[in-house]
Amino acid sequence: MLQDEFNDIERNRYEKMLALREAGIEPYPTRVIKTHTTAEAIAAFESAEKAAQAAGESALAEPVKATLAGRLRAIRNMGKLSFAHIEDRDGKVQLLFRLDELGAERLAQFVNDFDLGDYIETSGEMFRTRRGEVTLQVMNFKMIAKALLVLPADKDEVVNGETVRHSTLTDPEIRFRQRYVDLAVNPEVRETFKVRAETVKALRSFLDERSFVEVETPILQPVYGGAAAKPFTTYHNQLKQELFLRISFELYLKRLVVGGIDRVYEIGRDFRNEGVSFKHNPEFTQLEFYMAYADYLTIMELTEQMVSEVAQKVLGTQIIRFDGHEIDLTPPWRRLTIRQGLIEQAGVDINDYPTAEALSAVLKEKGIAHKPDAPRGKLIGLLMEEYLEPTLIQPTFLMDYPRDISPLAKNVPGDPNTVERFEGFIAGVELCNAFTELNDPIEQQNRFIEMGRAYASDDEERHPLDEDFVRALAYGMPPTGGFGMGVDRLVMFLTGNHNIREVILFPHLRSTREEDEETKTDTK
RNA sequence: GGUCCUGUAGCUCAAUUGGCAGAGCAAGCGCCUCUUAAGCGUUAGGUUUUCGGUUCGAGUCCGAACAGGAUCACCA
Numbered sequence: 325m326l327q328d329e330f331n332d333i334e335r336n337r338y339e340k341m342l343a344l345r346e347a348g349i350e351p352y353p354t355r356v357i358k359t360h361t362t363a364e365a366i367a368a369f370e371s372a373e374k375a376a377q378a379a380g381e382s383a384l385a386e387p388v389k390a391t392l393a394g395r396l397r398a399i400r401n402m403g404k405l406s407f408a409h410i411e412d413r414d415g416k417v418q419l420l421f422r423l424d425e426l427g428a429e430r431l432a433q434f435v436n437d438f439d440l441g442d443y444i445e446t447s448g449e450m451f452r453t454r455r456g457e458v459t460l461q462v463m464n465f466k467m468i469a470k471a472l473l474v475l476p477a478d479k480d481e482v483v484n485g486e487t488v489r490h491s492t493l494t495d496p497e498i499r500f501r502q503r504y505v506d507l508a509v510n511p512e513v514r515e516t517f518k519v520r521a522e523t524v525k526a527l528r529s530f531l532d533e534r535s536f537v538e539v540e541t542p543i544l545q546p547v548y549g550g551a552a553a554k555p556f557t558t559y560h561n562q563l564k565q566e567l568f569l570r571i572s573f574e575l576y577l578k579r580l581v582v583g584g585i586d587r588v589y590e591i592g593r594d595f596r597n598e599g600v601s602f603k604h605n606p607e608f609t610q611l612e613f614y615m616a617y618a619d620y621l622t623i624m625e626l627t628e629q630m631v632s633e634v635a636q637k638v639l640g641t642q643i644i645r646f647d648g649h650e651i652d653l654t655p656p657w658r659r660l661t662i663r664q665g666l667i668e669q670a671g672v673d674i675n676d677y678p679t680a681e682a683l684s685a686v687l688k689e690k691g692i693a694h695k696p697d698a699p700r701g702k703l704i705g706l707l708m709e710e711y712l713e714p715t716l717i718q719p720t721f722l723m724d725y726p727r728d729i730s731p732l733a734k735n736v737p738g739d740p741n742t743v744e745r746f747e748g749f750i751a752g753v754e755l756c757n758a759f760t761e762l763n764d765p766i767e768q769q770n771r772f773i774e775m776g777r778a779y780a781s782d783d784e785e786r787h788p789l790d791e792d793f794v795r796a797l798a799y800g801m802p803p804t805g806g807f808g809m810g811v812d813r814l815v816m817f818l819t820g821n822h823n824i825r826e827v828i829l830f831p832h833l834r835s836t837r838e839e840d841e842e843t844k845t846d847t848k
Numbered sequence: 849g850g851u852c853c854u855g856u857a858g859c860u861c862a863a864u865u866g867g868c869a870g871a872g873c874a875a876g877c878g879c880c881u882c883u884u885a886a887g888c889g890u891u892a893g894g895u896u897u898u899c900g901g902u903u904c905g906a907g908u909c910c911g912a913a914c915a916g917g918a919u920c921a922c923c924a
Contacts, residue, residue: 418883490872
């Protein structure tokens with residue numbers, strides 16, 4: 325029980341709450357009145373002030389009355405006078421409780437009943453203090469929600485117009501497990517998630533404006549595919565069926581293109597049963613879109629337009645700062661083939677090494693560890709990671725990928741080893757992945773079979789053959805360009821966060837013993 | 849999964865060679881009618897993550913577990 329674990333401070337608050345109720349004051353009342361947000365109240369007062377000034381009056385024509393509601397974030401009791409700040413979605417406003425105005429009994433009620441973190445409804449008149457801060461002179465107030473637990477201490481100091489925070493919550497474990505506390509005390513975290521919401525909205529409207537149709541496809545799938553990743557498995561009890569959580573939307577979205585929804589997109593969650601890192605969370609948000617009568621060159625143009633427009637809308641600029649770099653998202657982005665990039669950065673022309681064996685020798689020479697039976701494409705991937713990707717700071721489309729690691733992409737005409745695929749890189753990190761979609765059903769079937777053979781030694785990475793997807797292609801899919809992007813990654817770039825957990829509200833953490841025990845008792 | 853680092857009051861952090869576990873904020877009490885990291889005085893607050901070991905004595909050394917972080921591996 326919550327009460328059993330209270331410390332002295334929390335017990336004191338709990339008892340205050342009970343005492344209020346005893347005295348006939350409900351600490352969690354049902355209704356609340358709020359005429360202005362904090363920012364609206366300040367704006368209303370300032371415009372009244374301006375109007376008075378324009379009329380040459382020293383006093384307002386009539387007082388600006390407001391009823392505000394919010395969380396108490398600072399209290400400064402001064403005996404016969406109390407200052408406080410409340411916070412709501414718009415910001416903060418100062419309250420002034422005066423003995424003259426309220427009387428000794430009411431003032432004492434504020435001082436005694438209220439603690440930092442409590443929610444208060446308060447009404448009065450706006451005025452400006454001698455130090456110049458727009459403030460609510462409190463005439464009435466009431467508790468609207470008592471906080472029993474104590475928020476971490478944090479104080480803002482304004483130094484030369486800059487807000488400096490003092491010893492606020494930084495422990496990542498509490499910040500992510502109890503994100504509500506993090507959000508409550510760290511306004512910049514709230515800001516990050518506002519940017520995230522705006523980003524998703526801007527992506528949607530970009531695609532909507534171009535006649536893309538937003539759809540939702542199955543998360544629980546009998547056959548997974550569209551990426552080379554290990555899936556989570558689950559089980560439908562009544563159907564006695566093993567199911568997979570999707571690792572991509574690709575195969576379902578292309579079925580929809582076959583069905584005639586020739587511009588289609590989905591924003592949703594993918595699940596990959598792999599290691600976690602600063603850029604990987606087991607569930608992450610993906611945007612995929614498919615555009616018929618287009619190829620990867622069309623998609624490249626659309627991508628640079630989309631990302632730069634989203635940045636402009638959300639941040640008001642196309643210049644972002646990330647990892648100490650100033651990055652310019654303005655189109656056009658640099659286009660670089662993998663072959664050319666590797667010639668420049670690694671001094672290797674992959675065309676000189678047409679077999680995995682030949683390339684393997686090059687990697688050995690350069691001291692890059694790899695599995696002896698790795699396909700040629702994987703070896704090229706290792707070279708890219710080592711020499712090429714870290715150099716791609718400004719937005720770059722890295723294009724023309726090895727065929728054997730891209731089973732869903734169409735060949736570059738006349739080049740059997742290379743497919744029309746690109747990945748967008750910013751600050752050395754992959755942002756998106758796109759290709760000219762393979763629409764030849766027989767070729768697609770062969771590629772699945774090839775992949776199955778290539779990964780036969782490692783069951784978990786095996787690409788399952790999705791027969792229904794092949795059948796769909798056999799009904800005819802127009803030439804199509806497809807695109808996938810990690811939305812979390814984009815938000816990382818736009819907000820300057822280096823860890824994906826900073827842009828996911830509830831990132832995955834190992835369960836605690838407490839949670840394990842709760843699960844046990846639940847199933848009893 | 850490997851390697852390295854970290855875990856001390858509600859929060860942020862100290863603690864000398866192994867020798868009485870401390871500060872600021874937050875909290876309680878007192879004073880204070882324009883404060884804003886309010887101020888002054890005062891009081892309380894600890895299973896040093898957990899379990900075990902070494903030692904006269906462990907926050908500190910050793911082992912294990914748990915959690916977090918960094919990095920590598922994995923990851924189109």
